[in-house]
Amino acid sequence: MYERNTRGWVKHLDFIFLDILALTAAFFLAYGIRIGAVSLFENPNYRNFYAVILGMHILMGFFFRSYTGMIRRTWSAELKAVCKHTIL
Secondary structure, three states: OOOOOEEEEEHHHHHHHHHHHHHHHHHHHHHHOOOOOOOOHHHHHHHHHHHHHHHHHHHHHHHOOOOOOOOOOOOHHHHHHHHHHHOO
């Protein structure tokens, strides 16, 4: 009958989740290559660093609106947005 229009950042939760999943996989892979251990949470320094990176990624997405218009962007505009998000 009628569709409910999702507004705000809620409609981007799937992209946020995938970004967090990719960030976590990259961090675990880098930790495994650097240290050689599988468990990240044994070392409190790396555990805290992971929490800071994850928190900063989420805050940067919300405050700088990195996910706005990501479906309609061209590949060059998306590349520019990803580079800006990563550098910030």
